[in-house]
Amino acid sequence: MTDSVREPGIVAADASDLLAILRDGVPRTRAQLAEITGLARSTVAVRIDTLTAAGLVAPAGDDVSTGGRPPARIRFNPDSRVVVAIDLGATHGVVALADLAGTITTSESRRLLIADGPEPVLDWALEAAQRLFAATGRPLADLVGVGIGVPGPVEHSTGLPANPPIMPGWDRFDIPAYARRVFDVPVLVDNDVNLLALGEHALAWPDRSDLLFVKVATGIGAGIISGGRLQRGAQGSAGDLGHVRVPFSSETPSHGARDADLEALASGPAIARALTAAGIPAETSDDVVALARTGNPEVLQAIRQAGRDLGEVVATCVNMLNPSLVVVGGSLSRVGEQLLAGVREVVYQRSTPLATQHLTITESRSGETGGAIGAAIMVIQHTLGPGIASRPLPH
Template sequence: MSAPSAPSGAPRGGLVPSDAAELVGILRDGIPRTRAQLAEQTGLARSTVSSRLDALMDAGLITAATDAASSGGRPPARVTFNAGARYIVSVDLGATHGVIALGDLAGTVLFSETAPLTISEGPEAVLDWALATAKRLVKASKRPRSELAGVGIGLPGPVQHSTGMPINPPIMPGWDRFDVPAYVRRTFDVPVLVDNDVNVLALGEHAVSWPTEDDLLFVKVSTGIGLGIIAGGSLQRGAAGSAGDLGHVRVPFSRETPRHGDENADLEALASGPAIARYIAERGTPAVSSADVLALARGGHPDAVAGIRQAGRDLGEVLATCVNLFNPSVIVVGGSIARAGEHLLAGVREVVYRQSTPLATEHLQIVPAAAGETGGVLGAAIMVAQHLLEPA
């Protein structure tokens, strides 16, 4: 995908000269440091560190920090990353809702707005709403357009990350190979990055709750089911960007999981929100969507609770294999069905801890998502910030 022309020596997004990216990477943890500390940490000469920091300060990306305490004489001057130097527009689109936000270069959400939508209305209608909302938020923030660094978008379907195009998304008619970045750049002429919603949720959850864990799986259970993979501290998209398509894995049979028919026995057909709604409806209570399931479960409806618990077991059958293969330290479960209480997680834990190897589960944590409604826009902002600030 194209981006505005960058200064010589700058990486993809052009915010940071490539020779200064290491310094920015160190300072992005928010801890102020002196020039001497940076020179020691990087192995660079003090003069080299100073000249690169001066360039970063001129760009507004680095700022002077409060002076450190000193035992005598003049305290050493410290510098810190200025996450507010630029802002990012983040868009998290689901099947039935959208969240638009402005965030800074650390991913902090500054302003956000949520509204219901129907993703099947097509790309122009949905993106026009998202862009109009983003323009309104930018105006309300009183930030100039010149400080907008990029736009990050999460979509509820497979995305070819290198082009930003959805590829055969099952619940998004009209979106197949639609050039989302080009459409968005007609309004915001900045780098535009697009990924599937589960990947951006994984980035957000990793940053907010588990920044020190290098190996994490994020599972979203809602209208569909997907998996975001953090390995070695980085998001893994796979060769073509389709890693984590958990919903189309066929569910094995075990004593925890009843035998299913030969057809429609993949995970999404058994454990998604609409699948649980069908389970409830077959037992006499009207239910169609994930929202119906959530409302019934929160009211303590026994069929909803039983359906969600069984969905957790079905999900656990697949995740047990993922644990054996990948050995994560954390599995985070999010999405609308996970917000129904502990029923889904209880089913997952029941199967995973029993069927995965003891070594893989000895320290494994299976936890609910903590980032909340803004997790997707937070992750989209982090995706853009990494693109703009990290070396290619």
């Protein structure tokens, strides 16, 4: 996200608090909103009029009357605007449209190689987004922003990838400027794991305020939700687990270079290399998943060991961050229970009893569109913040 696209949102600063309340989907009367906020009813009425003019709230029928005319209820109107959400992985891409509640309304996906470089990959994604948006028949003024996730470190303040190890040609490429040639709206870019964490949190675990999402695929990374908010760190590099050294202990079986990077031991390609060395040919994460489904004991043991290596690093994260939930996602999470079993085995052994007392370690529930949902939520959080006093809904 560059400074040039730090545009104001679509909600007046004095109306954003009311909208935040209504975004939970529960219709309320003006009197109820006044009671919740402590504002005068006349003030609430003015701010509701502002939100109505912008199309962000709509009538929701009458409440039960306690005598006299029944009071009217107001609801959030997520259909009033559209978000483009793009999730780019090392070998896949998902392009979607979402409403202001983060619900995916339509999507398109394909296999791709992020290593092909920014222009061909982004050209496909933006062309797909144009097709999907054109099919809605809505005016471009309804589009509030574009969210993009990429599989590498991103300097969030600028939206520029920073030395991404599996993205040759992408370093410091101006993704926001490239996308704005097609869609002249705010463009926000983040690491794909951060967006997976946002999507998983919103879709499956909205009641958990402290969550660690670990993606295991071609690379390994983590997204951190703490206090209900995504934590990016000072420069946006928080959660880069792939280059953490795995602390081998005396009981660790010899299975790689001593004190190797986590990615070199537990990623999909790393497991594939270990299997190939053992006489079981494999190259990619998909190959590992396919082999796991055959029930081959050597394959399952290699996956279990990868889970243990992952657990060595996750245990430190659990001790430091004290999440109530660790979610394992990414393409390798499809191998079945062995990976999770290895993670649990080590985390519960290495972490403190207080940190693991109510800890859940589970597989991701958000599916293929989890990253796209997170990209949409990133844009929504930006655009529904304080901004223009009122911008009427285009017709």
